[in-house]
Amino acid sequence: MQMKTNQSPLKLAFIGGGNNSAVGYVHFAATQLDNKFTVVAGAFSRDTEQNIATSNRWGISEQRTYRCWKELIKKEKSNVDAFVVLTPTPHHIEVLTTLLEQDIPVICEKSLVCGPLEIATLEKTYNASKHFLAVTYNYSGYAMIRELKHLIKHDKLGTIQKVHLEMPQEGFRRPPDIAGKASSPQAWRLHDSEVPTICLDLGVHLHHLSTYLLDIEPNETIAEFANHSQYPNLVDDVHMLLKYPCNIKGSMWMSKTAIGHRNGLKVRIYGEKGSAFWYQLNPDELELNYNDGRREILDRAGQCEYAGQFRYNRMKPGHPTGFVEAFANLYADIHHELCLYLEGEKKSNDYVFGLEQAKAGLCLFKAAKESVHSGTWEKIAN
Incomplete structure (x- = not known):
């Protein structure tokens, strides 16, 4: 691999993420938005027609479009700067192990793997001192979430006492449209394993946001799991209470x-001293309330101390940013970190998270599952 500068687009190969994927096009669009990356090769889908259709849509040459992800790695590992793993989560462990055994940089869609047991397997291969592994927790890429982190860090809300996060969706009762038609849940999402699959889909985002904003991990939890869908023996609704350090x-x-x-x-x-509220469907506004009675709606046109940066204002306020832009913000951070890695430097970025963050989240949800069976608070393993 050649030495890179932070201005040079890096070359990526995708494993998964084809036209029939729920997340592939979002990743592709986010990588392109700021000219940080180019996607030059891939094994996008096991479906041959979808694989070719994806490469045609994205301008990938037929010679660099592969039917087998193992062949893709073999042929392209010396030609790209990183591989992006976008296959279903149960398939991640095999792909990640293969890539890390060859010391290949990896960007992986969450959830990294399916639970602590697979984390333990991955840890046998992963070496933090020599491997590059970034997990795409994209919601922390929103400008006003980063503004909120800045406010907390600088004590604008005072000592934090409570954090409440929620992510309700309707997909099992009202399937969303993907590629113009209602998309029923993928088969792998209808089976729970070491932790409920809903925790891999949604819960890891909530865990990441809490850790990202507070800079601490919860140490105890008690949970209630429920099934309200037409899919039997599947957890599709989760309530959790959490205890963190510092009360x-x-x-x-x-x-x-x-x-x-x-x-x-x-x-x-x-x-x-105050409180903050952020809602993803209104992403450019952060509601702040203070103990002297003041109420404030802060947006990108306001007195932002962090989100006013040019990188978060591709278009002026009044033209809302959204999900893809947040994803692109994260990919810009990954680009910076990956450039340093390829140049033999190590630097911790406040916005790029890998195996340790994934492990903490999966241990949290394993403890939640244990609490459902015990009916009491469970400590969260480190």
Whole structure:
């Protein structure tokens, strides 16, 4: 691989992420938005027609479009800067192990793997001192979430006391349109394993946001799992209470059966001086309330101390940013980190997370599952 500068687009190969994927096009669009990456090769789908259709749509040459992901790695590992793993989560462990054994940089869609047991397997191969592994927790790419992190870090809300996160969706009761037609849940999403699959889909985002904003991990949880869908023996609704160090309390709610919520992601943070509220469907605004009675709606046109940066303002305020832009913000951070890695430098970025963050989240949801069976609070393994 050649030495890179932070101005040079890096070359990517996709494993998965074809036209019939729920997330592939979002990743592709996000990588292109700021000219940070180019996608030059891929094994996009096991379906031959979809694989070719994807490469045609994205301008990938037929010679660099592969039917087998193993052949893709063999032929392209010396020609690209990183591989992006976009296959279903149960397939990640095999792909990640193959890539890491060859010291190939990896960008992986969440959830990294299916649970702590697979994390333990991956840890036998992963070496933090020599491997590059970034997981795409994209919601932390929103400008006003980053503004909120800045406010908390600089004590604008005072000592944090409570954090409440929720992510209700309706997909099991009202399937969303993907590529112009209603998309029923993929087969792998209808089976729970070491932790409920809903926690891999939604819960890891909530865990990441809480850790990202507070810079601490919860240490105890108690949970209730429910099934409200037509799919039997599947957890599709989760309520959790959380205890953090420093006497911080928290909660999480995630659901696949909450009719009326396309994606109802909400974040509420309460401190001794004030509170903050952010709602993903109104991403450019952050509601702040203070203990002297002041109420404030902060947006990108306001007195932002962090989100006013040019990188978060591709278009002036009044033209809302959204999901793809947030994803692109994260990919810009990954680009910066990957450039340093390829140049033999190591630097910790506040926005790029890997195996340790994934492990903490999966241990949280394993503890939640244990609490459902025990009926009491469970400590979260480190």
